[in-house]
Amino acid sequence: MESYALRDISFEIQDGEFIGLIGHTGSGKSTLIQHLNGLMRPSSGTVYFNGEDIFGAGYDLRALRGKVGLVFQYPEYQLFETDVLADVKYGPKNMGLSDQEAEERAKEALALSGLSEDFWTRSPFELSGGQKRRAAIAGVLAMEPQVLILDEPTAGLDPRGRDEILETVSQLHKSRHVTIILVSHSMEDIARYADRILVLNEGNLQYFDTPKRVFKYYRELEKMGLSAPQITYLMHGLRDEGIDVDTSIGTIEEAREEILRIYEKNRIKD
Ligand SMILES: Nc1ncnc2c1ncn2[C@@H]1O[C@H](COP(=O)(O)OP(=O)(O)OP(=O)(O)O)[C@@H](O)[C@H]1O
Ligand SMILES: [Mg+2]
Structure with a gap:
């Protein structure tokens, strides 16, 4: 036993x-x-x-x-x-x-x-x-x-x-x-x-x-009954839509900065 x-x-x-x-x-x-x-x-x-x-x-x-x-x-x-x-x-x-x-x-x-x-x-x-x-x-x-x-x-x-x-x-x-x-x-x-x-x-x-390196393994974490932060999934979703965001982001504050960065970059291009 x-x-x-x-x-x-x-x-x-x-x-x-x-x-x-x-x-x-x-x-x-x-x-x-x-x-x-x-x-x-x-x-x-x-x-x-x-x-x-x-x-x-x-x-x-x-x-x-x-x-x-x-x-x-x-x-x-x-x-x-x-x-x-x-x-x-x-x-x-x-x-x-x-x-x-x-x-x-x-x-x-x-x-x-x-x-x-x-x-x-x-x-x-x-x-x-x-x-x-x-x-x-x-x-x-x-x-x-x-x-x-x-x-x-x-x-x-x-x-x-x-x-x-x-x-x-x-x-x-x-x-x-x-x-x-x-x-x-x-x-x-x-x-x-x-x-x-x-x-x-x-x-x-x-x-x-x-955290950034560990949450990269979110698929493996899911197999262990865990997950990445919700916001990480959102970043992956944006990436799947063809937006070139950093997917290793784990906090809302970082995501906000990253989204604003991409927004500014695209605005300048337009
Ligand atoms: N002294 C021991 N010898 C062998 N197995 C033990 C001993 N103490 C606890 N266990 C078993 O070890 C496993 C881990 O238990 P533990 O309570 O550390 O998990 P946990 O990660 O804290 O879980 P939870 O998130 O539910 O708090 C359990 O299956 C438990 O039954
Ligand atoms: Mg415990």
Whole structure:
């Protein structure tokens, strides 16, 4: 009955990168990221953080969990304290910080997460879905991780809640240079934010490259139950109509510029 959830996976992520992790349901995304902070131990192979084997003798896995923060799928189910602030303090306290330090960290993380102060002293169970999600993310941010891994942080949220969370993540990446690994089913979000995309297919690493290069394989992605962003299909449609556009475009903003460029070029010719 033995089976492998992941196989022959080897890759390296640089400091400060924004990585998008995609793959069909059951392809192994959640399993993979739990190896990165040592929650799961591979049956063979290993994981290095800053050049050190995290499963090596004497390696401090507890400290690693503060440096590589993992926000689980539906993290709001893990809120358990009586009020939001206590919940967010849990991580830093567990790292050995004093109550006062933990509280400072928690408040800063809550502010970063965008949850307004009125909610900090409430029970997590009184919050809306999006607010709970923010509180749960704050709980990880309070440990000030160097790497932040988020497993579908926008699943089940309305478009506004989704954009707000992604903007928060993007800000952390830009202003604090936190390395981000974002698991998402939205090719639009991935195309917009990721420097590189890691594609998992049935437990194998299929591609690891820039969005432009990965989305070129949109036919192959479709066979894996994935796709390219909608706008990429539109660009291919324009190309099929004989308009000489760049088909590697993955965001609406890029498409807008490209279409205007072609329009201007043709206008001058006319
Ligand atoms: N410890 C394990 N040993 C063997 N197989 C496992 C183990 N844990 C999970 N699996 C299997 O590995 C596969 C990948 O599961 P995983 O939850 O990582 O996928 P996923 O890409 O996160 O899916 P989703 O998009 O639905 O969240 C599943 O078929 C799962 O049943
Ligand atoms: Mg998953």
